Amino acid sequence: MDAEEFRRVGHEVVDWIADYRARVEEFPVRSRVEPGWVRGQLDGLSEAGGDFAGLLADLERVVLPGTTHWQHPGFYAYFPSNASLPSVLGDLLSSGLGVQGMLWSTSPAATEVEQHLMDELVGAMGLPERFLGGGVIQDTASSAALVALLAALHRASGGKWRQSGVDGAETVYVSSQTHSSIERAARMAGLGEQAVRSIPVDPATSAMDAGALAARLKADVEAGRRPVLVCATIGTTGTGAVDPVREVAALCAEHGAWLHVDAAWAGPAALCPEFRPLFDGVGLADSFTANAHKWMLTAFDLSLFWTAHPDVLVDALTILPEYLRNTATESGAVVDYRDWQIPLGRRFRALKLWSVLRWYGLEGVRAHLRRHVELAALLESWVGADEGWELAAPRTLSLVTLAHRDGDGATRAAMERVNASGDAFVTHTTVNGRFAVRVAIGAEGTREHHVRALWEALRGEE
Amino acid sequence: MDAEEFRRVGHEVVDWIADYRARVEEFPVRSRVEPGWVRGQLDGLSEAGGDFAGLLADLERVVLPGTTHWQHPGFYAYFPSNASLPSVLGDLLSSGLGVQGMLWSTSPAATEVEQHLMDELVGAMGLPERFLGGGVIQDTASSAALVALLAALHRASGGKWRQSGVDGAETVYVSSQTHSSIERAARMAGLGEQAVRSIPVDPATSAMDAGALAARLKADVEAGRRPVLVCATIGTTGTGAVDPVREVAALCAEHGAWLHVDAAWAGPAALCPEFRPLFDGVGLADSFTANAHKWMLTAFDLSLFWTAHPDVLVDALTILPEYLRNTATESGAVVDYRDWQIPLGRRFRALKLWSVLRWYGLEGVRAHLRRHVELAALLESWVGADEGWELAAPRTLSLVTLAHRDGDGATRAAMERVNASGDAFVTHTTVNGRFAVRVAIGAEGTREHHVRALWEALRGEE
Structure with a gap:
């Protein structure tokens, strides 16, 4: 691939990513494929070279259905892992310099x-x-x-x-x-x-x-x-x-x-x-x-x-x-x-960090952090006012751990219902032996309406 | 950065990389900066965010002079580390999916x-x-x-x-x-x-x-x-x-x-x-x-x-x-x-490997490997026919280890002359206590004229 081909194909790849990020909420957060489905869709290695269009087609056909969408605003599992677009470009520069x-x-x-x-x-x-x-x-x-x-x-x-x-x-x-x-x-x-x-x-x-x-x-x-x-x-x-x-x-x-x-x-x-x-x-x-x-x-x-x-x-x-x-x-x-x-x-990993610090500035990074803490405080307040749910542990920053008062079965059922919906993905922990849902607010695109929808889904309101 | 900004800035970044790869031979392979020069050029973190143009300007002004160009066809040091452009795009897709x-x-x-x-x-x-x-x-x-x-x-x-x-x-x-x-x-x-x-x-x-x-x-x-x-x-x-x-x-x-x-x-x-x-x-x-x-x-x-x-x-x-x-x-x-x-x-590192295997095909990857082995065999033949130089160890594949018959001083002086020229970068080893230059042929763009120029430079022919 020479520089001119890279320019052409690179623009296509950038556009594909832009489109993916713009439509990420259309996908179920957690992949629904069964074990082995992805492999079953893949061809063996080819002797002849090809073009990037085939790869992008396979991303659509095979990879996206097999993807758990960490950049989805409804991702509250584990801890979210921001891959902001400026950092994606910083990492691209690192690979490009090689x-x-x-x-x-x-x-x-x-x-x-x-x-x-x-x-x-x-x-x-x-x-x-x-x-x-x-x-x-x-x-x-x-x-x-x-x-x-x-x-x-x-x-x-x-x-x-x-x-x-x-x-x-x-x-x-x-x-x-x-x-x-x-x-x-x-x-x-x-x-x-x-x-x-x-x-x-x-x-x-x-x-x-x-x-x-x-x-x-x-x-x-x-x-x-x-x-x-x-x-x-x-x-x-x-x-x-x-x-x-x-x-x-x-x-x-x-x-x-x-x-x-x-x-x-x-x-x-x-x-x-x-x-x-x-x-x-x-x-x-x-x-x-x-x-x-x-x-x-x-x-x-x-x-x-x-x-x-x-x-x-x-x-x-x-x-x-x-x-x-x-x-x-x-x-x-x-x-x-x-x-x-x-x-x-x-x-040269520092390039992706440098990209973030320069694009957002320290104020921009702080605003990102504070937004999530505010959303978590809001969720905490809703939980505190609810008859069915309660905090299972004190909130820290943007992590809210909650459990249903009816016991582990009710908590687990709510979690499974939310995760099956495709609109959100949460994971669990145990607190003093009690099963609890963790809501880790931290995806870059998460806003109040997402957290409100999650809360309603946990409570069983559709 | 939203999807539309990413599309615009992403195209600029792709173009910057395309331009960099197209002109990589214009740079001295090994960076000539002194310790501390790069840091001395950098600003402190900013409260306010900015744009990507400033980062790209700093790449030109500070990073490129401070870069040893691993993708330069004259890079024979250590072992070259190919960052082919299809693999760069595969890695971009990985970051984009996040x-x-x-x-x-x-x-x-x-x-x-x-x-x-x-x-x-x-x-x-x-x-x-x-x-x-x-x-x-x-x-x-x-x-x-x-x-x-x-x-x-x-x-x-x-x-x-x-x-x-x-x-x-x-x-x-x-x-x-x-x-x-x-x-x-x-x-x-x-x-x-x-x-x-x-x-x-x-x-x-x-x-x-x-x-x-x-x-x-x-x-x-x-x-x-x-x-x-x-x-x-x-x-x-x-x-x-x-x-x-x-x-x-x-x-x-x-x-x-x-x-x-x-x-x-x-x-x-x-x-x-x-x-x-x-x-x-x-x-x-x-x-x-x-x-x-x-x-x-x-x-x-x-x-x-x-x-x-x-x-x-x-x-x-x-x-x-x-x-x-x-x-x-x-x-x-x-x-x-x-x-x-x-x-x-x-x-998701497999994406960059998948990109390589699909773009080049197995035949393309083999052609890449064989080209370097052929170039190394050619260099070996030149060394064998020379009165001043000899192999310090048997050639393996694309790695040629050579030393001057006049002793370590002559070998080291030739290496330092080549590296100072900016046209090539080689490193050394010792073989049974003897100082020897390693020529590791493996950059994607290396062709016969590059290896011939290296050989002439080692021999002191300008």
């Missing part, structure tokens, strides 16, 4: 635009100055958690981990509501599930019980275990619970454990001063993560990660074979982000 | 198109049938290696690894020429560098010495170590060496070790029957990886990974918190690719 930024020297702009944006966001989000120079883009919060754990293991070993590995006494602390990625990271790091302590939560708030954490740390240390990392969450996946970060930080300091703060979903809210109280204590964290690809208008995948100890991270993960040696690296004047992540190679 | 395919149910087509392509490629690449149903797209070969190692650890422990972690007796085998990602994976998995055995290579071919591997395995087992994984490479990064996979496989079988075959660069060549002899024994591998984003026309990042034991991999990595439970998963009728990778979330 650079691979593993080293500073393999494309200086890929590294320096990222450094610049990560440092600027420290100020914009009210994060501590100790994060300056410690920011990097990861693909996901799962990878960010793994990277944090590896740095923590290296530090806790006094720098012996890289050579000697783990010794089986390392211990990691989460709450029962912490995202599963931390337990998975402990597994991947060779600690096994035996190393993970699940600390109970306050039943009223689902936040980690700091007293229970203190007791468990003490008991473990007395038993010869070595506390390596505690993960505190600001905005849990289940209900949006906020762990007592400041108290947890004091316990981490006492025991020399790394404090990782996971704000994968709620993190972008730190851009709004009125939501900053949720982030109390975050300045004490050793690392912090927030996903731009959830609630910050940036197409998946882009997770913001900061650490106050980039030197530890780099020392843990660096390796320099002959074929990667270069003058810039040896000068010590540059950052090579390959040492900050699991993979070696990396896309 | 789905997140962690579970089958979160977008069935994202999973099933991937399963389909991975199974079809098993046939097209002559891979063993035992890989059918075991294919998945990873971001990079580094992540693929880590995933393979985690599955191997789980298997070697009899399924206890997930709970108990590693015990320090696990041992991993590489050659001295194996990519650094394997040693790094061992570190990340908690084994430490102490667990990695670097097996010597045959000085003539740089291939792993199977006899030395056998001796080391035997000695380790006698010393109470547990061989967990051997990585054999088809096409090493330094010189393109090919390890004796069949012999290594027999040793793995004898010791119950997992055989991971890393063909990150050379793997796509398996599409051409005449190159299949390089892949002898690959049918015995437990896992195999080949990067579509290096030599298979697919924009970074897309690494093809197959394992004969997807059940082991899933058992090692699966985790199912309440908020991810769903009917399709519980039916057992679907694959949830989140269990096959390090992160939880995932892009």
Whole structure:
């Protein structure tokens, strides 16, 4: 495909996406296909090349029916993942440039635009100055958690981990509501599930019980275990619970454990001063993560990660074979982000974040966040005034967790009815054993009439 | 940005990329900026939103001078990373759809198109049938290696690894020429560098010495170590060496070790029957990886990974918190690719691979591979006929490693002269301690006149 063909076909692809986004509400949010249907529609690989028209036809015929429409305004499941159109174009520019930024020297702009944006966001989000120079883009919060754990293991070993590995006494602390990625990271790091302590939560708030954490740390240390990392969450996946970060930080300091703060979903809210109280204590964290690809208008995948100890991270993960040696690296004047992540190679992901920040401006991003919080507060008020439904957990920001007073059967039936309608898609959690519907308001196009329709559908009003 | 604005701005972005690709040869291949120059040109974040014209202007003014042009026909460094224009559009479609395919149910087509392509490629690449149903797209070969190692650890422990972690007796085998990602994976998995055995290579071919591997395995087992994984490479990064996979496989079988075959660069060549002899024994591998984003026309990042034991991999990595439970998963009728990778979330990466396979067809991809191999053979013939230069290692496919007979100083000076010219970019390696230039022919636009110009520049002819 030469440049002129690309121009012609590229315009068609852009138009196809524009049309798709304009008609996204015409589709059922959740795909209705059966397992195997999509594969059954696909042809084998062809010897001869073809044209893009055939591919676009297959997108219509096969892919769209097999798609769960994450950009639909009725998507309230999991956490919505904004792929705003400016970010789509930023990512297109990244693919178009086609650079691979593993080293500073393999494309200086890929590294320096990222450094610049990560440092600027420290100020914009009210994060501590100790994060300056410690920011990097990861693909996901799962990878960010793994990277944090590896740095923590290296530090806790006094720098012996890289050579000697783990010794089986390392211990990691989460709450029962912490995202599963931390337990998975402990597994991947060779600690096994035996190393993970699940600390109970306050039943009223689902936040980690700091007293229970203190007791468990003490008991473990007395038993010869070595506390390596505690993960505190600001905005849990289940209900949006906020762990007592400041108290947890004091316990981490006492025991020399790394404090990782996971704000994968709620993190972008730190851009709004009125939501900053949720982030109390975050300045004490050793690392912090927030996903731009959830609630910050940036197409998946882009997770913001900061650490106050980039030197530890780099020392843990660096390796320099002959074929990667270069003058810039040896000068010590540059950052090579390959040492900050699991993979070696990396896309120029900063371009899609830059596109978002420039198109919307900070005010535009804040307006997007505030709209969803306002809509969630509205839904909360309707639930509070209803005889059949009640909150199953306190609302945090734009996440409302609710349950029917008639019990789990009624709640589940309402959820299934809504999801079958095609107008909305919600998922569930359990709160103190009770089945509850999560309404995560966060799709870019969601407006009051969508939330009102969801509420009416949950209540059984057609 | 609404659909109509996206249409207008999107066309501008497509045109900008078309123009960039049309003029890519006007830029010096390797960026000439000094550390810090790019950051010094950037403004702080703005409160107000803006337009895309300002971003495109900054791309021209700041990003392009700070870019090392991986899509330039004179890019012979590392391994080139094709970002063909059809793959760019496939990736654009993925961002435009904006789905997140962690579970089958979160977008069935994202999973099933991937399963389909991975199974079809098993046939097209002559891979063993035992890989059918075991294919998945990873971001990079580094992540693929880590995933393979985690599955191997789980298997070697009899399924206890997930709970108990590693015990320090696990041992991993590489050659001295194996990519650094394997040693790094061992570190990340908690084994430490102490667990990695670097097996010597045959000085003539740089291939792993199977006899030395056998001796080391035997000695380790006698010393109470547990061989967990051997990585054999088809096409090493330094010189393109090919390890004796069949012999290594027999040793793995004898010791119950997992055989991971890393063909990150050379793997796509398996599409051409005449190159299949390089892949002898690959049918015995437990896992195999080949990067579509290096030599298979697919924009970074897309690494093809197959394992004969997807059940082991899933058992090692699966985790199912309440908020991810769903009917399709519980039916057992679907694959949830989140269990096959390090992160939880995932892009619809298969779209960019599908775009490549449909636009070029298998014949088109083969023509692309064969052109580079022919150009490398031509360069090899010129080197062979020259009085000043010689091959530093046997050519493999499209990788030529050469050195000046006058010694390292002359070789390095020629490399630096070429790189400073801006017309080409090559990197280096060492072969038995000798400094050598690597010419990795693989950019989509590279033609004979480019390679001839490189050769003349290396020889000092302007």
